[in-house]
Amino acid sequence: MANYKNIDLEDGLIGMIRHMQAVDECREELNNLQSVWDNLTLLGQLSGTGTDMNGTRQSFQKLTGSLLNQLASETLRKCVLEMTSKAQVAIDILVRNLFERTADIGFLATDDDICAVLREANNLKGKYSRKSELEPGLSRLRDRFSEYLSKYSVYSDVVLLDTDGEILVRLKEHAGIERTQHELLQLSIETSEGYVETFDHVDFLPDETRSLIYSYRVVDDSNKALGVLCLCFRFDNELKGIFADLVAPEDWSVITLLDNEGLVIASSDIYHVPLTAKLTPVLDREYRVLRFAGQEYLASTRRSSGYQGYAGPHWYAHVMLPLQHAFNRDASGLLKNIHQETLDTIMEQSQLFGESLRSIPKQADRIQRELNRSVWNGNVRQCRFGQGKDTGFSKILLWEISNTGARTQSVFQRSIANLHETVVSSVLEDSHFQASLAINIMDRNLYERANDCRWWALTSSFRELLAKREISESGRERISSILNYINSLYTVYTNLIVFDVDGRIVAVSNSCEGNLVGQSVGEEWQRHVLMLPDSQGYAVSDFAETRFYQGRHTYIYGAAIRSLDGTGIVGGIGIVFDSTPQFSAMLCDALPKNTEGQIDSSSFGIFVSRDGRVLACSDNRFNPGDKLSIPSALYNLSPGKEITGIISLGEHYYAVGAHASNGYREYKSESDSYKNEVIALVGKELCFITKSREEAEEVPCPTIRSDRGHAEATVEIATFRLGSEWFGIRANQILEAVDTTNITPAPGAGADCIGYLMYEKLPIPVFDIRNMVCADKNSVKQVNHKAQQAMVIEKNPDTRFCVIADLLGEIPEVLESRLNTLPPVLGGGALLADAAIAPENPDEECLLLVISNERLAQKLASNMAERPLGITPKVTKITTG
Numbered sequence: 001m002a003n004y005k006n007i008d009l010e011d012g013l014i015g016m017i018r019h020m021q022a023v024d025e026c027r028e029e030l031n032n033l034q035s036v037w038d039n040l041t042l043l044g045q046l047s048g049t050g051t052d053m054n055g056t057r058q059s060f061q062k063l064t065g066s067l068l069n070q071l072a073s074e075t076l077r078k079c080v081l082e083m084t085s086k087a088q089v090a091i092d093i094l095v096r097n098l099f100e101r102t103a104d105i106g107f108l109a110t111d112d113d114i115c116a117v118l119r120e121a122n123n124l125k126g127k128y129s130r131k132s133e134l135e136p137g138l139s140r141l142r143d144r145f146s147e148y149l150s151k152y153s154v155y156s157d158v159v160l161l162d163t164d165g166e167i168l169v170r171l172k173e174h175a176g177i178e179r180t181q182h183e184l185l186q187l188s189i190e191t192s193e194g195y196v197e198t199f200d201h202v203d204f205l206p207d208e209t210r211s212l213i214y215s216y217r218v219v220d221d222s223n224k225a226l227g228v229l230c231l232c233f234r235f236d237n238e239l240k241g242i243f244a245d246l247v248a249p250e251d252w253s254v255i256t257l258l259d260n261e262g263l264v265i266a267s268s269d270i271y272h273v274p275l276t277a278k279l280t281p282v283l284d285r286e287y288r289v290l291r292f293a294g295q296e297y298l299a300s301t302r303r304s305s306g307y308q309g310y311a312g313p314h315w316y317a318h319v320m321l322p323l324q325h326a327f328n329r330d331a332s333g334l335l336k337n338i339h340q341e342t343l344d345t346i347m348e349q350s351q352l353f354g355e356s357l358r359s360i361p362k363q364a365d366r367i368q369r370e371l372n373r374s375v376w377n378g379n380v381r382q383c384r385f386g387q388g389k390d391t392g393f394s395k396i397l398l399w400e401i402s403n404t405g406a407r408t409q410s411v412f413q414r415s416i417a418n419l420h421e422t423v424v425s426s427v428l429e430d431s432h433f434q435a436s437l438a439i440n441i442m443d444r445n446l447y448e449r450a451n452d453c454r455w456w457a458l459t460s461s462f463r464e465l466l467a468k469r470e471i472s473e474s475g476r477e478r479i480s481s482i483l484n485y486i487n488s489l490y491t492v493y494t495n496l497i498v499f500d501v502d503g504r505i506v507a508v509s510n511s512c513e514g515n516l517v518g519q520s521v522g523e524e525w526q527r528h529v530l531m532l533p534d535s536q537g538y539a540v541s542d543f544a545e546t547r548f549y550q551g552r553h554t555y556i557y558g559a560a561i562r563s564l565d566g567t568g569i570v571g572g573i574g575i576v577f578d579s580t581p582q583f584s585a586m587l588c589d590a591l592p593k594n595t596e597g598q599i600d601s602s603s604f605g606i607f608v609s610r611d612g613r614v615l616a617c618s619d620n621r622f623n624p625g626d627k628l629s630i631p632s633a634l635y636n637l638s639p640g641k642e643i644t645g646i647i648s649l650g651e652h653y654y655a656v657g658a659h660a661s662n663g664y665r666e667y668k669s670e671s672d673s674y675k676n677e678v679i680a681l682v683g684k685e686l687c688f689i690t691k692s693r694e695e696a697e698e699v700p701c702p703t704i705r706s707d708r709g710h711a712e713a714t715v716e717i718a719t720f721r722l723g724s725e726w727f728g729i730r731a732n733q734i735l736e737a738v739d740t741t742n743i744t745p746a747p748g749a750g751a752d753c754i755g756y757l758m759y760e761k762l763p764i765p766v767f768d769i770r771n772m773v774c775a776d777k778n779s780v781k782q783v784n785h786k787a788q789q790a791m792v793i794e795k796n797p798d799t800r801f802c803v804i805a806d807l808l809g810e811i812p813e814v815l816e817s818r819l820n821t822l823p824p825v826l827g828g829g830a831l832l833a834d835a836a837i838a839p840e841n842p843d844e845e846c847l848l849l850v851i852s853n854e855r856l857a858q859k860l861a862s863n864m865a866e867r868p869l870g871i872t873p874k875v876t877k878i879t880t881g
Helices: 021-047 054-108 112-123 130-151 184-190 235-246 340-349 355-385 392-456 460-466 473-489 511-516 524-529 579-590 777-781 853-864
Strands: 155-162 167-170 196-200 211-219 225-233 254-258 264-267 288-292 295-302 316-322 493-500 505-508 544-546 552-554 556-562 569-577 603-609 614-617 642-649 652-660 678-688 714-722 725-730 734-738 753-759 762-767 789-796 799-805 813-815 833-837 848-851
Touching: 021 054, 021 392, 054 211, 054 225, 054 235, 054 254, 054 295, 054 316, 054 355, 054 392, 054 473, 112 130, 112 155, 112 167, 112 211, 112 225, 112 460, 130 155, 130 167, 130 392, 184 196, 184 211, 184 225, 235 254, 235 264, 340 392, 340 642, 340 652, 340 678, 355 392, 355 714, 355 734, 392 556, 392 569, 392 579, 392 603, 392 642, 392 652, 392 678, 460 473, 460 493, 460 556, 460 569, 473 493, 473 505, 505 511, 524 556, 524 569, 552 579, 579 603, 579 614, 579 678, 642 678, 714 789, 714 799, 714 848, 734 799, 753 799, 789 853, 799 853, 833 853, 848 853
Parallel strands: 725 848, 762 799
Antiparallel strands: 155 167, 155 225, 196 211, 211 225, 254 264, 254 316, 288 295, 295 316, 493 505, 493 569, 544 552, 556 569, 603 614, 603 678, 642 652, 652 678, 714 725, 714 813, 734 789, 753 762, 789 799, 833 848
């Protein structure tokens, strides 16, 4: 049973931490260390070392709670974000697809050939020979429906009904089923909407438990219903594809689609969560912990965001993740190719980390500095007041305190680094996910464009009129009228263009561009259109500037128009994709948004070609045709491949995910002759590009052998670092080290005196002697001021002063005979050290200089003599002896 004693965790996290392996291991390690701190505090109180660990113990205990809360919260947030993203994408991708279906049924129901057959069928009602007389027309319709399904492969069948529900023609015959009694027939005849959407068991599809059908009435010139057309959507097939894109083989999550009653109508794993299971949608918050089939799950539900005013059926995407497997996916591999210097800069500056997270390492450093100072002061006190006493136990206790502090700091540093990596890897995962969503939306959208041009090229009126040697004005108006109607339904195009076999424009849908009629198309895609081998073929322009899009970049999709008798090509159709708003909308739909639905301003999306040319950008950072100055690895991807990384762009670092197009269904598949490699990039700004903060080089303290236990006289040397150089001072000349936060500046006190601080209720001067003693002047400038300590040095009870140290070191006990005396005459009498100690390691060439408190006091006094201190001499008196 996990022990959470004295650890202040937020409600709800305790039950989850046991499933978060990395967090639970950290908790266990910190909990063990907390027990050690409890023991050390008690021993410290009994030992008489003067080192009270109670404050340190409480600080570490409080920080442990903060750290574990942050670790658990970030781990949970990362998991929930991934779940909610999957749910939102699943429902939005489906709704986008179904929006296209609503347009399909509206247009196909106006098809001249379908209308003609239904008129004839209505005229023949009641006649015994009706079926045989209709057969020629029905046969042509079967061929036409077959052409339709070969292009719009999202449908499994096309069914044409008369107003009595009799099935006149369909592609998939079912023995014994000749008519329907389903209510969709009457609803389609009577609806005031542009379509009827039915999800139910339908009698003319007996093999399917539930079917998704789009239907609408077919009318004559007087708007009287002649029959009903039904498009049978491949619901299970489409959901299988959506789920496959969102759930990797190693993923434990299950994505389900729920109807308005919470019943499962589609599942990514029917053996895990079966169809018709009743689930509770989570609509009032980001997630809940729910129980299903005897197991706990994290669950998240999303409604559709809608698309161009279409909200879709009243369905929900619901993602479930077994709690025991929810948090243990390793994403650290995303960071393995990122330079450590880059990561360090991001960790220091990025706004990804909230104030509570950024404060944890600062608090840990502060506690560790205070601990180091307490241990150092404990050793100093032993030197001053422990003569003649057995201080062995106290020394061991102080060493153990220091060692425990180092272990605790190591755990915190490791955990904080893991926490930072969790946040950054989460952003990289999000960028990759959003890039894959963007390219998925693009492929699915352009699949429809390839279908549209091919199907519209089969319009009988186009084929009949273009086959004539001369097209009359009424013929042109007829073509224009059809194009205009199509364009009113399919608003993703700025213009639809029909041209003859010579490439001369016959009609356009956009009346504002009527001046194009009579002109030659004159672009390469038109030549390819007129060379297409069959009705399945289509051609696409390069993404380039064109006069058909006001000189802007776009794609134009085209298909050949063939004569009704199939003798040859009589012209073609070109459909001008409105790329600027459409691509921008696709990218924006893929980008992260806040609770108000606004796009995160630090994120952007780009569609880019394999040669690094921009097709579209979600904002104004880049324009179509711009060349991207980013690593080629991000856009030189094979179809379907993906990559993540951190790049520099302008003055910022960005987390970037890239995903290469792999097509959708037949579009851009191996069987499709059209190849156009596009990559979606999604980036999120991390921070400004600056070098990581430079601090004094971490030069280790020279190794000084301890002579504890020798019979000869010994002296303890307190070591400290100034800049990049180490020095020593006799420990019995130091009172203690104190914090530097309360120093009050003293203008005019001299270059070396940085101010005063209160010590034992009296002000004493504080000196920075680094410029006096350090040979490496550059290291003096590279200082972490927060890590500095002030050593209180006493020459005599009336002469006390402080010296700033960049770092406190060990306090070894050495034989007095090992101190090599340095005469004061060296250095012109200005030498501050009176002894030097050779290091134990022969590879360490530098001596440890031992500074004399008398020489230092004399030097500082002479420097200050030039400026009056303005303080009572007894308090700050620095004499020359």
